[in-house]
Amino acid sequence: MRLLILNRHSDSFAEYDRYIDHQEHEVSYVTVPAHVPMARRSSHRHLEVLSSLGDEQEVLRAAERCHREAGPFDAVFAQSEFDLLTAAAVREQLNVPGPGVQATQLFRDKPRMKEAVAEAGLRVPQFTAVTSVAQAVEFARTCGGAMVAKPRAGAASSGVVVIEPGTDPAAALAGLDLAEYEAEEHVSGPIWHVDGLRHRGRTCFQLSSQYVGTCYGFSRGEPLASVVRLDEKADLIGEFAGRCLDALDLRDGPFHLEVIESDDGPVFLEVGARVGGGEIPFVLHDVYGVDLVGDWLRVVLSQTPRTLPQGVPREHAGFLMLPEPAGLTLASRQSVLERVECLYAEVLPEPGHRFDGAGGYEKLLGRFRYRAPSAKHITDAVDETLRTYRYVLTEEGR
Numbered sequence: 001m002r003l004l005i006l007n008r009h010s011d012s013f014a015e016y017d018r019y020i021d022h023q024e025h026e027v028s029y030v031t032v033p034a035h036v037p038m039a040r041r042s043s044h045r046h047l048e049v050l051s052s053l054g055d056e057q058e059v060l061r062a063a064e065r066c067h068r069e070a071g072p073f074d075a076v077f078a079q080s081e082f083d084l085l086t087a088a089a090v091r092e093q094l095n096v097p098g099p100g101v102q103a104t105q106l107f108r109d110k111p112r113m114k115e116a117v118a119e120a121g122l123r124v125p126q127f128t129a130v131t132s133v134a135q136a137v138e139f140a141r142t143c144g145g146a147m148v149a150k151p152r153a154g155a156a157s158s159g160v161v162v163i164e165p166g167t168d169p170a171a172a173l174a175g176l177d178l179a180e181y182e183a184e185e186h187v188s189g190p191i192w193h194v195d196g197l198r199h200r201g202r203t204c205f206q207l208s209s210q211y212v213g214t215c216y217g218f219s220r221g222e223p224l225a226s227v228v229r230l231d232e233k234a235d236l237i238g239e240f241a242g243r244c245l246d247a248l249d250l251r252d253g254p255f256h257l258e259v260i261e262s263d264d265g266p267v268f269l270e271v272g273a274r275v276g277g278g279e280i281p282f283v284l285h286d287v288y289g290v291d292l293v294g295d296w297l298r299v300v301l302s303q304t305p306r307t308l309p310q311g312v313p314r315e316h317a318g319f320l321m322l323p324e325p326a327g328l329t330l331a332s333r334q335s336v337l338e339r340v341e342c343l344y345a346e347v348l349p350e351p352g353h354r355f356d357g358a359g360g361y362e363k364l365l366g367r368f369r370y371r372a373p374s375a376k377h378i379t380d381a382v383d384e385t386l387r388t389y390r391y392v393l394t395e396e397g398r
Contacts, residue, residue, distance in 0.1 A: 001301055002026045002045070004066055004096075006078040006087050008053045010034035013079065013281075017042040019294045025301065028070045030062045046070040056086045063090045072096070075300050079293060081155045081274055084108060098300075099273075106248050107273035108153045110182045113248060117268045120247035122240070124268045125260075127184035133173050139183040140169040146186035149173060153180065155272070157219040162186060189262040191215075191269065192234075193226065194241035194255070195276045195284065197295050197307055201251045203242060205290055205307045208234040209318070210261075210375075212382060218323055223386060226280075227318040227378045233261070240266040252299045254292045256280070279319035279369055286345070287317040287371045315371055318378035320385055322365040325393055326357030330365075333391035340388065342372040342381040365391065 003025055007014055014035050020027055020042075028046040029039050036049055046069040048062035067073065073096050078087035088104040090096070105112050114124040126143060129152065130136045140147045140163060147169065150160040163172045191214055196206030212225035228234075241257045248271065256276035258269040275281050275292045284290045295305035330353045337346050347367040349355075355363065368385050370378050 001074040002028075002071060003301065004028050004030070004063060004071075004073045004076045004090070004094075006053060006059060006063075006076070006083050006090070007031040007035055008080050008083060010038065013293060014038055016297075019297045020301070026070060028066045028073075030059055030066060053080075053083055053086065056089060059083075059086050060090060060093055063094060067094050077297065077300050079274060079296065081108075081272055081277075084274065085153075103249070104273070107250070107271055110150065110152050110154075110184075110270055113271055114184075114268065117244050117247050120243065122243055122247060122268055123265065125184040125187050127182055130181050130183045131179055133170050133178060136173055136178065136181070136183050137169045143183075143185045147183055148186050149176075149178070149181055149183050151180060152182050155277075157215040160216055160219065162216060187260045187262050187267050187269075189260045189267070192229075192237045192259045192261060193276060193280075194238055194257045194259065195280055195292070197254050197290075197292055197299075197305060198245065198250055199252055199299055199305050203245075204295075204305055205288075206238055206241070207284070207288070207313070208238045208241070210234075212320075212379065218321065221323050221325075223320060223322050224278075225318060225320040225379075225382045226278075227375045227382075228283075228313075228316045229375050230313060230316060231375075237261065237266055240268075244268050244271065254296050278321055279367055282345075283317040283319055283369050283371075286369065287315055288313055315373065316375050316378055318370040318372075318375075318382065320366070320368040320370075320382045322367075322389075324355045324357065324363050325365055326355050328393040328395060329354045331392040331394045333366075334389070336368075336385055336388050340368075340381050340384045342370045342377050343368055343385065344371050345369040 022042040026045040030048045046066050048066055053059055076087050076090050076096050084104050085108055088099055088101045091098045092100050106116055111129045114127050118124045128139050147163045161172055163169050191211045192208055194208050197204045207228055209226045209228045213222055218224035237259050253273055254275045257271040260267040260269050290307050295307050298305050330349050330351055332351050333348055370381050372378050
């Protein structure tokens with residue numbers, strides 16, 4: 001097959017030769033400079049290097065050049081949330097099979113995904129698209145409780161604002177460009193994430209996990225953890241997630257879907273047609289032997305995924321992430337790998353590291369992965385990690 005990859009990564013996720021036989025398939029790249037040395041280890045067909053993939057029109061022009069040199073392509077692949085729509089636009093421009101812009105919008109545009117799920121009779125928060133503070137203020141008036149304002153195509157809670165009852169929405173939203181925003185009611189309850197893989201409309205693999213903390217809190221400097229659950233409540237959340245995916249017509253590829261466990265039952269929050277971020281792909285691979293990135297590429301290449309339907313897992317997994325303390329320098333830190341039961345891996349920055357606020361999971365204050373016979377073992381291990389992880393931060397380096 002002739003494959004075009006749009007890539008913005010330069011870490012292990014960008015080692016495409018781990019998944020693709022570049023002798024069997026003709027692979028071309030539109031990529032970034034830091035990835036070029038990795039790409040050159042493979043026998044790529046054509047390479048276009050851009051300073052970033054942030055400009056869709058620039059990516060489309062680069063894809064056209066790839067098409068002239070190495071096309072026509074049989075498939076276009078992008079694994080970043082922020083490149084899915086660009087990949088869809090490339091498919092349409094170059095007449096390549098696969099999801100187009102309209103289908104991809106269901107997994108990038110929050111109002112559209114909620115509309116599709118609601119039309120299937122599944123509960124979603126009250127919501128509306130907004131483009132001005134006045135519209136947001138009016139929605140907050142009719143909403144009744146707390147309100148959440150978020151970018152329509154955002155990820156990782158970037159740009160999200162939670163407005164509590166009694167707070168002036170106009171003041172809370174002052175300074176924000178609301179041209180592409182959504183407002184929705186804040187539904188109370190634990191938040192779950194369901195991660196898995198679909199092939200030909202069937203779920204090959206799926207796990208339901210409950211967050212300890214929230215992604216919104218993480219964006220504001222709070223720890224975020226997650227615990228795989230293997231009980232009746234997890235089954236209920238997983239069944240609801242499957243119905244949401246059917247409503248969105250996701251037939252092939254991975255998914256990361258979030259659900260609120262309200263007092264009245266599960267409520268759809270949002271979904272991405274991609275592999276979940278943070279430690280999710282690592283614990284899935286380490287504990288359950290599931291490589292979602294590799295299987296995603298196998299599906300794109302019309303191959304059978306290695307992850308097939310399986311019985312109930314016997315082991316629980318989980319993770320903890322400590323956010324980046326932007327503007328500070330790590331003076332020292334101590335490993336807890338040998339001191340916390342059920343902790344099997346940790347990723348810590350080196351002393352002297354300056355947290356520049358640029359983001360990225362590789363720049364966090366700490367990343368911890370767990371495996372255990374029960375969910376309680378995981379939550380206890382998370383608590384123990386938070387109690388025992390010692391580090392010193394300074395303002396040096398300014």
